[in-house]
Amino acid sequence: MVMAVSAIMSQLAASVTPNGMAVSLAINAVISVVGGVMVARTIPAVTFMFLKAGLSGRDLCKPDKESKVPESMGLVTGCVFLIVMFLFLGVAFGQHFLNPTKLFPHAAFSEYLTSLLCICCMLLLGFADDVLNLKWRYKLVLPTVASLPLLMVYYVNLGSTTVVMPKLLRPWIGLTLNIGPLYYIYMAMLAVFCTNTINIYAGINGLESGQTVVAGASVALFNIIELSSSQAFSHYFSLCLLLPFIATSLALYYHNRYPARAFVGDTFTYFSGMTFAVVAIIGHFSKTVLLFFMPQIFNFLYSIPQLFRLVPCPRHRLPRYNEKLDKVEASEAEINESEMRWWVLAALKVLHRLKLVHLRRGTGPDSGKLFINNLTLINLTLLWSGPCHEGTLTNTLLILQILSSALAFVIRYPLADLFF
Amino acid sequence: MVMAVSAIMSQLAASVTPNGMAVSLAINAVISVVGGVMVARTIPAVTFMFLKAGLSGRDLCKPDKESKVPESMGLVTGCVFLIVMFLFLGVAFGQHFLNPTKLFPHAAFSEYLTSLLCICCMLLLGFADDVLNLKWRYKLVLPTVASLPLLMVYYVNLGSTTVVMPKLLRPWIGLTLNIGPLYYIYMAMLAVFCTNTINIYAGINGLESGQTVVAGASVALFNIIELSSSQAFSHYFSLCLLLPFIATSLALYYHNRYPARAFVGDTFTYFSGMTFAVVAIIGHFSKTVLLFFMPQIFNFLYSIPQLFRLVPCPRHRLPRYNEKLDKVEASEAEINESEMRWWVLAALKVLHRLKLVHLRRGTGPDSGKLFINNLTLINLTLLWSGPCHEGTLTNTLLILQILSSALAFVIRYPLADLFF
Numbered sequence: 001m002v003m004a005v006s007a008i009m010s011q012l013a014a015s016v017t018p019n020g021m022a023v024s025l026a027i028n029a030v031i032s033v034v035g036g037v038m039v040a041r042t043i044p045a046v047t048f049m050f051l052k053a054g055l056s057g058r059d060l061c062k063p064d065k066e067s068k069v070p071e072s073m074g075l076v077t078g079c080v081f082l083i084v085m086f087l088f089l090g091v092a093f094g095q096h097f098l099n100p101t102k103l104f105p106h107a108a109f110s111e112y113l114t115s116l117l118c119i120c121c122m123l124l125l126g127f128a129d130d131v132l133n134l135k136w137r138y139k140l141v142l143p144t145v146a147s148l149p150l151l152m153v154y155y156v157n158l159g160s161t162t163v164v165m166p167k168l169l170r171p172w173i174g175l176t177l178n179i180g181p182l183y184y185i186y187m188a189m190l191a192v193f194c195t196n197t198i199n200i201y202a203g204i205n206g207l208e209s210g211q212t213v214v215a216g217a218s219v220a221l222f223n224i225i226e227l228s229s230s231q232a233f234s235h236y237f238s239l240c241l242l243l244p245f246i247a248t249s250l251a252l253y254y255h256n257r258y259p260a261r262a263f264v265g266d267t268f269t270y271f272s273g274m275t276f277a278v279v280a281i282i283g284h285f286s287k288t289v290l291l292f293f294m295p296q297i298f299n300f301l302y303s304i305p306q307l308f309r310l311v312p313c314p315r316h317r318l319p320r321y322n323e324k325l326d327k328v329e330a331s332e333a334e335i336n337e338s339e340m341r342w343w344v345l346a347a348l349k350v351l352h353r354l355k356l357v358h359l360r361r362g363t364g365p366d367s368g369k370l371f372i373n374n375l376t377l378i379n380l381t382l383l384w385s386g387p388c389h390e391g392t393l394t395n396t397l398l399i400l401q402i403l404s405s406a407l408a409f410v411i412r413y414p415l416a417d418l419f420f
Numbered sequence: 421m422v423m424a425v426s427a428i429m430s431q432l433a434a435s436v437t438p439n440g441m442a443v444s445l446a447i448n449a450v451i452s453v454v455g456g457v458m459v460a461r462t463i464p465a466v467t468f469m470f471l472k473a474g475l476s477g478r479d480l481c482k483p484d485k486e487s488k489v490p491e492s493m494g495l496v497t498g499c500v501f502l503i504v505m506f507l508f509l510g511v512a513f514g515q516h517f518l519n520p521t522k523l524f525p526h527a528a529f530s531e532y533l534t535s536l537l538c539i540c541c542m543l544l545l546g547f548a549d550d551v552l553n554l555k556w557r558y559k560l561v562l563p564t565v566a567s568l569p570l571l572m573v574y575y576v577n578l579g580s581t582t583v584v585m586p587k588l589l590r591p592w593i594g595l596t597l598n599i600g601p602l603y604y605i606y607m608a609m610l611a612v613f614c615t616n617t618i619n620i621y622a623g624i625n626g627l628e629s630g631q632t633v634v635a636g637a638s639v640a641l642f643n644i645i646e647l648s649s650s651q652a653f654s655h656y657f658s659l660c661l662l663l664p665f666i667a668t669s670l671a672l673y674y675h676n677r678y679p680a681r682a683f684v685g686d687t688f689t690y691f692s693g694m695t696f697a698v699v700a701i702i703g704h705f706s707k708t709v710l711l712f713f714m715p716q717i718f719n720f721l722y723s724i725p726q727l728f729r730l731v732p733c734p735r736h737r738l739p740r741y742n743e744k745l746d747k748v749e750a751s752e753a754e755i756n757e758s759e760m761r762w763w764v765l766a767a768l769k770v771l772h773r774l775k776l777v778h779l780r781r782g783t784g785p786d787s788g789k790l791f792i793n794n795l796t797l798i799n800l801t802l803l804w805s806g807p808c809h810e811g812t813l814t815n816t817l818l819i820l821q822i823l824s825s826a827l828a829f830v831i832r833y834p835l836a837d838l839f840f
Contacts, residue, residue, distance in 0.1 A: 049552045054474055075548060079562075082541065086568045093572065104576050106526030113533035113569065120540045121502065127544065128495060131551055132469045142499075148506045149533065152513065156524050 035084040036247035061321040072130040074268020077248045078123040084244040114153040115278040121146035126270030147191035195273030197296040203318035206257035206394045208264045212272045216246040218292045218405035238283040258391035291408035299377040317374035329387040330379040332371040455504040456667035481741040492550040494688020497668045498543040504664040534573040535698040541566040546690030567611035615693035617716040623738030626677035626814045628684045632692045636666040638712045638825035658703040678811035711828035719797040737794035749807035750799040752791040
C-alpha cells in the first residue's frame with residue numbers, strides 16, 4: 001500500500017518539477033486573466049440573448065422593480081472557465097507531448113479530467129435548474145451522482161481515508177483512525193453541501209460572486225503557502241483550477257455588484273460549489289476548505305428551522321426594500337402561534353433574548369400576529385446593523401467573509417498546532 | 421515508440437480480459453436498458469416543466485399548428501446517459517478497486533473520462549443553443565474547443581497518425597503515410613462535422629432520434645464483429661458508450677416518432693454527434709463511422725448551395741404540409757433570376773435534368789418567378805416519391821439509413837479487401 005502510494009506520488013512529482021510548476025502556474029495566471037477579460041466583455045454582449053430567452057429576473061430591492069436583469073450569467077463564467085482549463089491542459093502536459101520518452105503522468109491527467117467533468121456536469125445541472133426550475137430531489141441526487149467519478153479517482157489514486165485525531169482523543173483512539181467508507185460518504189456529501197450552501201447564501205447584488213471570489217482567493221493563498229510542503233502537487237493542482245476560477249468569477253462580480261447588471265443564477269452557484277468541492281477532495285484538504293466557508297455554514301445552520309419547516313418559510317427570504325429610505329431591512333415571516341410546537345416557540349424566545357432572532361408582535365391591523373425575521377445571515381446582519389443601503393450590506397458581508405478567512409488561517413495554523 | 425505503444429496496449433488489454441469484457445458488457449447492457457426505461461418514463465413526467473419554461477415548438481406539418489410540443493428533450497436522454505456511464509465506470513473498473521495490487525489502467529480510465537467530458541460539454545452547448553439561439557460562430561468554435569481534451573488523450577495514448585494507402589497508390593507513396601498534424605486537424609473537424617451534420621438532417625417527427633438509433637446500432641454491430649480482432653479494446657470501449665447511447669436514444673425515439681410528443685432539440689443532435697465523434701476518434705475507426713453517415717454526408721453536400729447562399733435559403737427548409745391531402749410535399753425557395761450567377765443557374769438546370777433538383781417557373785400570380793426545391797435529402801426524397809404522410813416519410817428515410825448501413829458493411833468488408 002505504502003509502496004503504491006509512493007509510486008504514485010513520485011509519478012505525480014515527476015510530472016511537475018518545482019521549476020515546471022512555477023512556469024505552468026505563470027502561464028495559467030496569464031490565460032486566466034485573458035479569460036477574465038473575455039467574461040467581462042462577453043456578459044454585456046450576450047445580455048440581449050438572455051433577456052430574449054426569458055432568462056431574467058426583477059431586482060426586488062430597487063425602486064424600479066419592473067426592469068429586468070439578465071439571469072444565469074454563470075453560464076458565461078463557467079464556459080470560459082472550461083475553455084481556459086482545456087487550453088491550460090495542453091500547456092501543463094505539453095512537456096510530455098514534446099518529450100514522449102518520459103512516462104506520461106496519467107494519474108495527474110485523470111485528476112484534471114475528472115474535475116472538469118464534475119464541474120461541467122454541475123454547470124449543466126445549474127443551467128437546467130435556472131431554465132426548468134428543478135425539484136429539490138434532483139438538486140440532491142444529481143450532485144451526488146456527478147461526484148461519483150471524483151470519488152473513483154480519489155480511490156484509484158489511493159487517497160487516504162485516515163483521519164488524524166486531536167491530541168485530546170489520542171490516548172483512547174490513537175494517532176489516526178481509518179474511517180474507510182465513511183470518508184467516501186463524507187466526500188459525496190461535501191459535493192452536495194458545497195453546491196447548495198452557496199446557493200442559499202444569496203439574494204442581494206454581488207453576494208454570490210463576491211463570496212466566491214473571497215473564498216477562492218483564501219483557498220488559493222493557503223495553496224501558495226503550502227506549495228513548499230510535502231503535498232506540493234495537491235496544492236499546485238488546486239491553484240491551477242482556482243486561478244481561472246477566481247479570474248472569471250471576479251469578472252462576473254464586476255457586472256453583478258450593486259447595481260447589478262447581471263444575475264449569476266443557479267448556474268453559477270452550482271458551478272462554484274462544485275469547484276470548491278473538487279479542489280477540497282482531490283487536493284486532500286477538505287477540512288481546511290470548510291474553514292473558509294464559515295459564513296456559509298453559519299447561514300445554513302441558521303436556516304435549518306425554516307428549511308425543515310419548524311418555522312414558516314416564505315418563497316423569498318431576501319431583505320425587504322424600504323422605498324422611503326432607499327435602504328433594505330430584515331424581512332419577516334408570519335408565525336401562526338397556535339400551530340407552533342411549544343418547544344420551538346420557547347427556543348425562539350431564548351434566541352430572541354440572545355439577539356440572534358427578532359420576534360415581534362404585530363401592531364395596528366396585524367395586532368395579535370407574531371412575526372420573526374427570516375433566518376438568513378443577511379437578515380441577521382441587518383438586525384444588528386439596522387437598515388442600510390444594499391451596496392453597503394454586500395460590502396459588510398464581504399468584509400465578514402474576509403474576516404472569517406483571517407480567522408480560518410488562525411485556526412489552521414497557530415491553533416491547529418496546539419490540538420494536532 | 422513501438423515499445424511505448426505495446427506497453428500501453430498491454431496495459432489496456434490487462435485492464436479488460438476477454439472474460440471481463442463479456443461480463444462488463446453484459447452489465448453495461450442491463451444498466452442501459454434500465455436507463456432507457458428511465459428516459460421513456462421521465463419524458464412525459466417532465467413535459468410540463470419544459471412547456472412552462474417556453475422550451476417548446478409548434479409542429480408545422482400538422483393540421484393543428486397551435487398546440488405545443490416540448491423541445492430539447494435530448495437533455496433527459498443526455499443526463500440519463502451520463503448517469504448510466506458514471507455507474508458503469510464503477511463496474512468496469514471495479515475489479516481494480518477490489519484488487520488494488522494490479523496496476524490501475526489509467527490510460528483506459530482517462531479515455532472514458534475524456535469522452536464523457538466532451539459529451540457533457542456538447543450537451544451543455546446544445547442546451548444553451550436551444551435556450552439562447554447561439555450564433556453560428558459559437559457552433560463552430562465551441563465544439564472544436566470541446567474536442568481538445570479528446571485530441572490530447574489520443575496523442576497521449578500514442579494514437580497513430582498514419583494512414584494506410586490504397587493499393588493503387590502504393591507504388592508511388594508506399595504502404596502507409598504518416599500525415600502527422602493533419603490527422604489532428606481531421607479529427608477536430610470530425611467533431612464539428614458530426615455535431616452539425618445530424619443537426620441539419622432534421623425537421624420531421626422521429627428523424628433525428630431514428631437516424632441516431634440506426635447509425636448507433638450499425639456502429640455497435642461493427643464493434644461486435646471486430647471484438648475478436650487485435651483492436652478488441654477499442655471496440656469494447658466503443659460498445660460501452662454505444663449501448664447506453666442506443667438505449668436512451670431509442671426511448672427518446674419512442675416519444676419523438678410520428679405524431680411527436682417530444683422534440684429532441686439541438687441538445688440531442690449535438691450530444692449525439694459528439695458521441696459518434698468520440699467513439700470514432702478514440703476507437704480509431706473514424707473512416708468506418710463516416711461510412712455509416714452516408715445519408716448525413718449526402719444531405720450536407722446537397723445543402724451546400726443553400727448553406728453558402730449560392731441559392732436563397734429560407735429560415736425553415738422542412739417539407740410543406742398539404743392540409744387537403746394530410747400529406748407533406750417538397751418545400752421550395754424562390755429564386756431571383758437576375759441576382760443569380762450564370763454558372764449556378766446553368767448547374768441547377770443540369771441537376772434538374774438529372775432529377776436531382778426541381779426547378780419550376782411559377783404560375784398564376786407567381787408567373788415569371790422561378791422556384792427550386794429546398795436542398796435537403798428530405799425534400800429530394802419527396803420529389804422522387806411524391807407527397808406522402810409524414811410518418812411514412814420518416815420510415816422511408818430510416819429504411820434508407822438502414823440500406824446505406826448495409827452498403828457500408830459491403831464497402832468495409834468485401835470491397836475494402838480489394839483496395840487495401
